[in-house]
Amino acid sequence: MNDLEIYVRDLKAGAVSEWLEGQVDQLELDDSQVETVVKGSARFEGARLRITLYPGAFGKRFTSLVIEGAALPWASDLECARSAWRAMATEIRCSPGEWREGDPVEDGQWWRLDHRGEHKVVWN
Template sequence: MQDLEIYIRDLEPGAVSGWLENHVDQLELNDRDVASVIKGFARYEGDRVRISLYPGAFGKRFTSLVIEGPRVPWNSDLDCARSAWRAMETEIRCSPGDWKEGEPVEDEKWWRLDHRGEQQVVWN
């Protein structure tokens, strides 16, 4: 199972489905109201992919997007974040890829993609 996770700042209703419909098939994601947890599905290369949105991640302004399946449309969180940034034009953050569940994240550097470009930053 592969998974991707990115964090979207000030997510607009419909933005995720509008972006993903160009990358997956049979998208079933109702993101017209992004104030609560949203679960959906799609197909990618014939396999079922789970899509989850979790608002309020790292404070109230970010929504966590998790995409899970046997195959996913991007090779890394950063590739996914780049695609999301191009489509949504709002700040996107993701892990640099070396963090493992259970490890501390206090000094963790994250990729931040926004109008200033791509930078590694401490979250706060």
């Protein structure tokens, strides 16, 4: 199972489903409220995807979006973040590489995508 994880700042209700509708098939995601954990599914290249939104990540302003499946629409968290930024026009963050749960984050650095461009930053 592969996964992608990005962090969306000030996520608006419905924004994730609007974005993913053009990226995946058979999307089933009710993100009309994003104050609690939201779970959904979709298909990509015939494989099932699990989609989960976790509000309150890194404080109240960010929502973690995790997409899991055998085949994924993007090759990396950064590619996923770029697509999300183009669709949602809000700050998106993601890890800088092949980070796995339990690994230290490289120097505390994350990719930040926003109206200023793409930059590696320390999350604070």
